[in-house]
Amino acid sequence: MSRAVPGISLMSDYDVYLFKEGRHFRLYRCLGCHPMEVDGQPGALFALWAPNAEWVSVAGDFNGWDPDSHRLYPRWDGSGIFEGFVPFAKAGDVYKYVIRSRVTGETYEKTDPFGFLFECPPRSGSVVWDLSYSWGDGEWMEGRGAKNWLESPWTIYEAHLGSWQRVPEEGNRPLYYREAAERLGNYLRETGFTHLELLPVMEHPFYGSWGYQTLGYFAPTSRYGSPQDFMCLVDHLHRLGIGVILDWVPSHFPKDGHGLGFFDGTCLFEHQDPRKGYHPDWKSGIFNYDRPEVVSFLGSSAAFWCDVYHADALRVDAVASMLYLDYSRPPGEWVPNRYGGRENLGAIEFLRAMNAELYRSFPGVETIAEESTSWPMVSRPAFLGGLGFGMKWNMGWMHDVLRHMSRDPIHRRWHLEELTFGLWYNYSENFVLPLSHDEVVHGKGSLWGKMWGDPWQRAAALRLLYGWMYCHPGKKLLFMGGEFGQEAEWDHDRSLDWHLIAQSDLHRGVFQWVKDLNRFLRERPCLYQLDFQREGFQWVDCDDRDNVVLSCIRFSRDGGMVLGIGNFTPVTRRGYVVGVPRGGFWREALNSDGACYGGSGEGNLGGVWARDQGSHGRPFSLELTLPGHSFIFLEPA
Incomplete structure (x- = not known):
């Protein structure tokens, strides 16, 4: 058994203090894998938090995957952090941590929680990587505050990179990041959307989760290219004047054996009690928001995408599941908080701290909550008692208007409140009006399919719906395919039906209407300036x-x-x-x-x-x- 080179660290005593306090939101700079030279010797510094480990080693391409070649050193301060420099480890080398638990006596192979790149699934190793990139979006970043302001126009195009457009001549593969930069960028310029929202690009083992079962909280998925390729996509969109919103999932994580679950032989990232640490809907782990180190991990992930990848906004998924201890749980299967209530106090404090940090550190950035209940003041500052988000999805509006548009018109007079009720509570939050991916999957059909009537009436009704949406106060979001009236339900394994635009006057008409709505809204401050007043x-x-x-x-x-x-x-x-x-x-x-x-x-x-x-x-x-x-x-x- 040999050891990594000791005495080399990127983590100061103050870093450790903040980490243990739950207030370190830049951990990606000192934990994980960092290529460097030490005394002229190239290699990489590895640092891992595993407080219940007897020992930790790094196995990878650089040592023949020998788990005994490079043992890491535990820090003297009892922080539970193991670190060490491994000579000859270089960019592109695959590695995993080997962890011997002093609790179970078992040995576990785990990917790096702070890994910057993973192997392409179903392989699961982490990859040594340097995130250097020469950005060209300085003009956008300098003026982002004005473009991302709540009184600016927001028309958001929500897209899933794996199924927006495919390459049939190459086995129907998805576009790579750099291909999407050009094609998707030009398309957004043509259609006039101001922002692109991407379903989670963070690495996920199961493609069919669309990214919502995240394991690589610091890694864009390698399915479409390298980290620099993804940077190129963001960079290109910024140069075209288009903002980038990333879906981000701090609410739960999959229990794959190589991931965060039972990390060092204990429930390190998740609650040990399954009534608090297991999500019955998604069969996944729930983060322990009461543990300061987990708060630092998640807060660092949020900051990472704004800092390293220049994200303009984070749309935070499933916030309601974080806020309520009894979310999707019958009586007797959840644990009240210390006051006997159903509110998850740790999650509330985490969201407030995260939002405050992002708005303080990254001028012009916004955070958007997908929150499906009537929790008050989601998009109000934490110092006023709110959660600190900039905006919130209006799920009630979405469900109401789609229910109305599916009715036979002869019955609509009795259900007019489905169109008007949203205005009664409209100014309680800063709302985004979403017609999102959730409404065109799992047997719900497409937006086109929800409209009443024959094809001509469906097209007319869809144009009517979009007109009302663009006139209604609130920022606008439309899932891909809706802009031309995709007829089929969304399928993540195939491309959108682009032929409809070329072959059908009705679909081409819907497409032209959306383009003209986007242009019209951008040119009329009265349609966006006072959305929230x-x-x-x-x-x-x-x-x-x-x-x-x-x-x-x-x-x-x-x-x-x-x-x-x-x-x-x-x-x-x-x-x-x-x-x-x-x-x-x-x-x-x-x-x-x-x-x-x-x-x-x-x-x-x-x-x-x-x-x-x-x-x-x-x-x-x-x-x-x-x-x-x-x-x-x-x-x-």
């Missing part, structure tokens, strides 16, 4: 059940305004009167029934003159034609 929205009529028509006005700070009107039946309404605050000519800026969108071409011949006859409590009115299943935007000329 009551002054930005007024109903004209939210209770016209006889016609099933909704009308509202969006405002900007400088007095700009846009009138939005949606007709949620297939019946054309002629001579429909809407009150407006200003006289003169009102231009019909967008009409989803336009022939260019595959509609019937009905409308208002470019606009109408306001009448001096008041209506809806306003001094002027417009007399309009509202085509069936249409959404119209008008603005004063």
